[in-house]
Amino acid sequence: MDASRFIARHVIHLPRSGIRDFFELVARTRDVISLGIGEPDFDTPWHICEAAIFALEKGKTHYTSNLGLPELRRAISRYGERQFGVSYNPDNEILVTVGVSEALDLAFRAFVNPGDQVLFHQPCYVSYHPSITLVHGVPLPVPTYARDGFALNAEALRDAWQPGAKILVLNLPCNPTGGTCNRAQLDAIAAFAREHDLLVLSDEIYAELTFEGEHVSIASLPGMKERTILLHGLSKAFAMTGWRIGYACGPAALIEAMMKVHQYSMMCASIVSQEAAIEALTRGSDAMLRMREQYRRRRDFLVRRFNEMGLTCHVPRGAFYAFPSVAATGLSDREFALSLLENEKVAIVPGSAFGANGAGFCRACFATSHEQLLAATDRIERHLQQLRSKEPLAAEP
Amino acid sequence: MSPVLKLLLEGSTLTPAQMAQVLGLSEDEVLREIESLKQQRILLGFRPVINLALEDAELVRAVIEVRITPERGGGFNRLAERISRFEEVEACYLMSGAYDLLVFVRGPTLQKVAAFVSEKLSTLEGVLSTSTHFMLRSYKEHGFLLESAERENDRLKVSP
Numbered sequence: 001m002d003a004s005r006f007i008a009r010h011v012i013h014l015p016r017s018g019i020r021d022f023f024e025l026v027a028r029t030r031d032v033i034s035l036g037i038g039e040p041d042f043d044t045p046w047h048i049c050e051a052a053i054f055a056l057e058k059g060k061t062h063y064t065s066n067l068g069l070p071e072l073r074r075a076i077s078r079y080g081e082r083q084f085g086v087s088y089n090p091d092n093e094i095l096v097t098v099g100v101s102e103a104l105d106l107a108f109r110a111f112v113n114p115g116d117q118v119l120f121h122q123p124c125y126v127s128y129h130p131s132i133t134l135v136h137g138v139p140l141p142v143p144t145y146a147r148d149g150f151a152l153n154a155e156a157l158r159d160a161w162q163p164g165a166k167i168l169v170l171n172l173p174c175n176p177t178g179g180t181c182n183r184a185q186l187d188a189i190a191a192f193a194r195e196h197d198l199l200v201l202s203d204e205i206y207a208e209l210t211f212e213g214e215h216v217s218i219a220s221l222p223g224m225k226e227r228t229i230l231l232h233g234l235s236k237a238f239a240m241t242g243w244r245i246g247y248a249c250g251p252a253a254l255i256e257a258m259m260k261v262h263q264y265s266m267m268c269a270s271i272v273s274q275e276a277a278i279e280a281l282t283r284g285s286d287a288m289l290r291m292r293e294q295y296r297r298r299r300d301f302l303v304r305r306f307n308e309m310g311l312t313c314h315v316p317r318g319a320f321y322a323f324p325s326v327a328a329t330g331l332s333d334r335e336f337a338l339s340l341l342e343n344e345k346v347a348i349v350p351g352s353a354f355g356a357n358g359a360g361f362c363r364a365c366f367a368t369s370h371e372q373l374l375a376a377t378d379r380i381e382r383h384l385q386q387l388r389s390k391e392p393l394a395a396e397p
Numbered sequence: 398m399s400p401v402l403k404l405l406l407e408g409s410t411l412t413p414a415q416m417a418q419v420l421g422l423s424e425d426e427v428l429r430e431i432e433s434l435k436q437q438r439i440l441l442g443f444r445p446v447i448n449l450a451l452e453d454a455e456l457v458r459a460v461i462e463v464r465i466t467p468e469r470g471g472g473f474n475r476l477a478e479r480i481s482r483f484e485e486v487e488a489c490y491l492m493s494g495a496y497d498l499l500v501f502v503r504g505p506t507l508q509k510v511a512a513f514v515s516e517k518l519s520t521l522e523g524v525l526s527t528s529t530h531f532m533l534r535s536y537k538e539h540g541f542l543l544e545s546a547e548r549e550n551d552r553l554k555v556s557p
Contacts, residue, residue: 023555036555126557175557297400301419347555370411370419 017126018353026347033376035364036347040239045287051279066263068096069274075281084217092252100233100246110257112137120169121152123358143357149314150179154188168198173206176354176363177323178316190221200228206319208237238280243273298366305377320367344379401430446539458503458532462496464525485513
């Protein structure tokens with residue numbers, strides 16, 4: 001008998017992540033240079049690991065408060081004031097989660113009624129669309145464009161908006177595009193959110209990795225704190241992906257609602273990871289800034305190389321991804337990524353994995369060493385030459 | 398700090414052509430920068446960082462705490478520079494605290510290093526005392542960890 005009869009309908013119809021598909025292909029190929037990762041190549045700075053080891057030695061092996069360790073929430077509050085320019089009360093406006101992924105899921109489960117419409121910009125992180133579907137919400141994608149550097153523009157938002165839309169998800173700087181909004185662009189989005197009474201879920205996991213201009217949090221704009229859940233975590237800027245620590249900040253009533261879901265599902269984030277997070281937020285900025293400096297140099301190199309070899313690539317203002325167009329090759333993003341993997345053993349992720357209008361682009365992560373980037377770009381260039389030399393052949397009858 | 402120097406300090410083994418690519422400069426500019434760093438005596442030279450335990454090099458290393466008499470006019474410099482000129486001396490630093498110079502020496506055998514200390518170093522006029530510590534094992538060299546086994550790379554190849 002087919003076991004799938006036990007699976008819920010909305011899960012059966014949920015497509016697998018395009019990244020997952022691609023991952024399995026890459027895993028079968030040997031000696032791959034991967035620009036397909038979504039995490040820093042740096043290990044967690046050692047002083048942070050030491051804090052975790054020390055925590056274990058002190059016997060920190062128990063549950064924590066559902067909201068997270070009070071000391072961590074105080075550290076988050078102080079960090080938030082510096083980094084985002086918004087002040088949150090550690091007693092009731094901050095919830096520590098298992099990565100921003102959990103925080104997002106909690107927010108959708110706490111705020112979305114079946115049928116509620118949720119706006120989010122696309123191309124975007126692979127989880128948004130399915131997470132909305134899982135809570136029986138209605139996803140309303142808002143396109144962003146290469147010509148804007150993939151910043152979200154309020155006009156596109158207005159066009160995608162439907163009467164009754166309840167939530168707007170932002171991810172600035174954005175995975176996979178590196179796009180982000182300046183203050184003026186964000187002001188326009190904030191005005192739109194206030195005008196249409198939207199709750200904003202702002203995933204700012206890449207905030208520190210902003211290379212051009214300052215990072216502006218929408219929560220810091222007038223009248224926005226009371227309608228914004230600010231989501232942030234330690235994974236990217238502090239090279240702590242495996243520790244799984246994120247957090248949500250927002251109005252007490254909304255944090256309380258998210259906490260209810262969290263307490264019945266996750267209970268609390270790992271105490272060892274929470275202890276490490278305290279160290280990172282209070283004493284981790286030097287190491288973080290050193291890593292950012294490296295990313296910036298690698299970004300400049302990778303983007304320049306893509307443009308040199310004829311793959312048009314905007315300069316990502318944040319995050320650690322280049323998102324070049326592969327339209328010039330005449331192949332789809334998926335065809336290009338597959339042929340590149342097959343012929344030159346370089347893994348990049350087809351842009352269509354990040355939503356419909358990621359098609360025609362590929363995501364290449366530059367959080368890897370110069371040696372790897374040099375070798376990868378040489379291979380990509382060779383592959384492009386190979387494709388070009390084949391073109392006339394393909395045209396023959 | 399010049400971007401070329403920054404890259405070199407990170408232990409980069411890129412060729413000048415590759416450095417040029419990475420930094421968005423021409424190869425000529427990189428070569429000129431390296432030449433100018435050398436001329437200013439900022440860049441003194443290059444050395445590979447080696448795990449001597451694996452290389453099976455016949456090499457004994459020691460650090461020596463040296464107390465010396467400072468001299469009128471020259472302070473510690475004249476004697477420190479004189480000590481530095483010995484081939485056996487890898488590095489020599491003026492220190493604060495209980496002794497004056499910390500001298501890193503190397504030699505093919507323990508006897509040779511001991512002979513250097515007792516015959517050459519401690520007999521110099523102005524050297525008051527020496528205290529020699531032989532190195533037993535290295536855990537980190539110039540920023541590189543000397544882990545015994547190759548660390549397993551279990552990172553995912555593709556992740557969201």
